[in-house]
Amino acid sequence: MITALMTFLSSGVPLSCQRGIPEVQDGVYNYKDLLEAEPSIRILIAKDTRYAHLAIHGYYQIRDDRNTIVDEGPGLQKSMISVKDDCITVGNRHYKNTEIRISSSQHGDIEVNDVRYPGEIRILRQPNNKFLVIEEVGLENYLVSVVGNEMPHSWNEEALRAQAITARTYAMYKRKVKEDNIYHLDMLDLAYRGITGKTSRISRIVQETRGIVMAYNWNLFPAYFHSTCGGHTEDCYYVFGEDSIPPLKGVVCNYCEDSKYFNWSVDIDKSEIEKKLKDANMYVPDIHMINGVDPGEGIHCSKVEIVSSSGSREMHANSFRLLIGPYYLYSTAFYSRDNGKSITFSGKGLGHGVGLCQYGAQGMAKNSFTCISILKYYYPQVELIRVY
Ligand SMILES: [Zn+2]
Structure with missing residues (x-):
């Protein structure tokens, strides 16, 4: 487990000493100015692939890895991306670059393999005529899709809020421990589908938790979650072989009997x-x-x-x-x-059993528990902190 190595956001400086006594609002420490802005996150969309489809539904720009514009246009019909020798080819255009970055004027205009993405799409040349597709996207936009695909949209707001904070904590933890990697998360790590799953209700609920993460000992930790525990969540040691920490040690769960996988x-x-x-x-x-x-x-x-x-x-x-x-x-x-x-x-149960039990969170929410009590139940000894 890497938590012990990690101070919260700035290495070597305990958070609690950094800015004096933080303000607490509704059970959340308010460190809003800790980060200046919402962070972005790099998501792997395709790995070691030889072909992918790209379509752009509005005005776009293509830049190289030094941020110089190499192409632009009003839109692009569905075209094949491939790599040959020292060239990235999109349809009939050839770019002699190791990387191209595609951005559009509007969120969701860029479509890769029939999924629309809100962020900037990067194509990175790899050996043997293969390439990687990575999206760089604002964390909050990423979370709207994750929450919308991880939980039924009709679920109780407190359960959806708990899911948003859990996914934000997990994503920020991965972003921190993989900060030097080409990407932080595989799109399969959490249920991310570009702009699919985005509704105004889910967007509002994610927005209401904006910038809030969980911390244990003022450190981010991998806030695992799963569908249904079946009566007791599991110690991460038994599932992932990682050192036990109190938030990931497992708790009795009396709230997920409604799941058909109980x-x-x-x-x-x-x-x-x-x-x-x-x-x-x-x-x-x-x-x-x-x-x-x-x-x-x-x-x-x-x-x-x-x-x-x-x-x-x-x-x-x-x-x-x-x-x-x-x-x-x-x-x-x-x-x-x-x-x-x-x-x-x-x-x-369904899933690995560590951390938040999603059906349990919904069961607790139906029993009038708030999102903070749900999170503090499934992840004992955590604090909630607003970091941006
Ligand atoms: Zn459960």
């Missing part, structure tokens, strides 16, 4: 498990059984034991779940039963 049972053919392991270069023929091993208090196991005719081996449980399919083996909080050709997994 209890579940799936039957998976052993041959299918063998195939998925093989696809990941793990050759384990003739599987007899899969057992969950070393569970935490939330009964999410940290490892699975794969028993086959060649013996027994262990594998990281969350990696096993992702490999089988996160919407197939819903969580690692399961018991298994041998059914001959298949294994029945009976379990609880």
Whole structure:
């Protein structure tokens, strides 16, 4: 866990000493002037790709990596992006640059692979005629899409606010620890879909939490969240192998029974498990059984034991779940039963189980808890701080 290395925003200076006693408003420390403006964040949209489609629906400019305009126009019909030798090609235009940056006059005018994005799109040449597509976007715009795609729009406002602050904390943590990387987050890390999912209600709710993050010991931390815990959230140590800190140690959750994934049972053919392991270069023929091993208090196991005719081996449980399919083996909080050709997994919850339980947040909100009490429940010992 990297939290211990990180002072909050300016390295080496404890936040609490920096500006004297902060003002507290409605349970939130007001450090509004800590950052001068809303930060931007770099999101990976496509990696090591050879082709992508680009369309621009309004006036645009293309700049090189030194910020010099190399092209501009009133719009661009759907065109193929590719890279050959020392050139980035868009439709019939060729740019002899290592990178091009495309910006438009209006949010959402730039479309890559049929998704519209609000930020600046960067195409970066890579070896072997491949390229990366990265979007640089204001954090608040990013969060509107994430909240709109992570939770049903009809959910209680306090749950949606809690989701916004959680996602902001996670994104700012990643931005800080990956500040020297080409990108901070993969678009799959949180459910980001460009401008898709943006509604006026979600925009307003995100705006009402603008600049607010959670901090533990005045440090940002990876504020993990998941769909449904099944009764107890899990210690991050058991799921990610990261050092336990109080906000990520797991709590009892009595609020997510409404989720259809609270209890579940799936039957998976052993041959299918063998195939998925093989696809990941793990050759384990003739599987007899899969057992969950070393569970935490939330009964999410940290490892699975794969028993086959060649013996027994262990594998990281969350990696096993992702490999089988996160919407197939819903969580690692399961018991298994041998059914001959298949294994029945009976379990609880959906997702990795660490941090905020989304269904639990909605359950608490329906029981009149505020967003701050929801967050302080799922992440014990955190403070809320407004940083811009
Ligand atoms: Zn829960």
